[in-house]
Amino acid sequence: MNKYIKNFVIYFIAIIILLFSLFPVYWMILTSIKRYEDLLNPYLFITKITFENYIKIISSPLTITTTINFYRCMTNSIIIALGSVILSLSISILLGYGLARMNFKFKRLVSNASLFVYILPPSFLAIPFFVHMRMLGLVNSLISVILAETIFTIPFCAWILREQFSSIPKEIEESAYIDGCGRLEVLFRIILPLSAPTLVATATYIFIRAWNEYQYALLLLYSKDLWTLPLFLTTFLAADVIPWGILMAASVLYTIPPLIFYYVTERYMIKGLIAGAVKA
């Protein structure tokens, strides 16, 4: 009897948790496949579904408050995300390896600088970042957003990678040096292949962060051709009558890439990122 009560309590809690976590997602998907005439009936279930909202998105460009093109925004989002992954990961690998294996004069200073960036909220630097980018003539270009994503993701990635590189036994590297390999060769031939899971986890982290970027994109990209998906989505909110069905369909499409990325790499994410946080 006691066991049944215990089980009942456990699954009751589980259901509450899942309702809390998943209901908003369910509501997004449900709204996106509702017929227009059902939109304002907030029933929890529907019997007739339609894909007309998705078709409207796919047959872009749309006119909401202004004319915007879903594909353009999608392409820009992908360019920013992939650009940030490549740039930030390369620099993080170098920095992480440098901090893990090299001895130099200002090591403490460099690691404190990295910690400072990690702790500084990006939103506190947004306006002067914009001013600075305008001085450099980089404003209104995707590169400026990639640079912002890069600098703000390096510290965390370099930290995780440093932990990973330090965990590889030094003897492996030393025997490679004896065989006549240089620093770079050791890094590419030995260290990086051994760190593949952590590299996947950090790449996912950068991708998701860049995919999410809103404030810097809002500031730095003012021509519509350069807009990213978050800007595309928030434009809808400025309309007098918000077309919720289309907006939710666009949200679903925007949500899919990071979800796939996350669930494919979940094991590495939890092992690499969270274990790193717990150790500290």
Next chain:
Amino acid sequence: MEKLYTFLFIFPFIFLFILLIIYPLSIEIYYSFTEKKAGLEPIFIGLKNFVYLFFNKDYIRSFFNTMLFVGLGVNIKLIIALLLANFFNSNFKFNRIIRGLFILPWPLPIISSLIIFYWMFDYDWGVVNYILSSLGLPKIGLGRYNEAMFIIILYHIWKNLPFWTITLLAGLQRIPIEIYEAARIDGSDSLKMFRYITLPLIKNLYLVCTILSTIWTLGDFNTVWVLTKGGPADSTHLISTLAFRYGFELGDLGISSAMIVFALPMIIALILILLKFLKI
């Protein structure tokens, strides 16, 4: 040769750090002592901006809101996360599947999840108000200060709860199971075990989580900007959104910078506490 390699590994980060952090930060500090309107040259005015802020109701309010948001958001979230981590640390069927679904809000893009909340809490047609009014309860909406703050904090908890639950769970799983078994043999119940075994052993990680979460939450921009844009009547602004409103929308970069520069010592103080806890 070794020096050249060190340079090669560390330089890219240092270069970006100076270019993208130090330089904009200097601009920000300089502007905070000047009268700087968009498109005009800055004029040095000493501490006038700070005096102005001291009597600015919106700014004082944004400070209060930030405290409220961070104080309630972080603490409620982490207490629930600790309880849930404990829940997921026990053995029951479907544990992994339930956990996998429960995580969903974490990889979900920020902007689309904010838009879902905006839609769910729509005053006239939102599902939450439909449920509330069919239960005979008063409606809530983003148009009134108290309710808007409640929704903002609720969103924050909903979005970030999974990450911290998983982090604390990883910490709990590092506690050797033998300790619990020994306690069970000595006749402790699960409440006592939580109080006398789990809590003391998880305390340090919990404190680290609190500090990290505080730092990340302090700079949160998206939540308030998308849900309320600081409204109604600029009452729900956080420091980050108010500074953005002054700098980006009103074009008053002097005041905007002063808002951040005044809040920055708080961040520095937090950095020092963090350094002390993490013993870096």
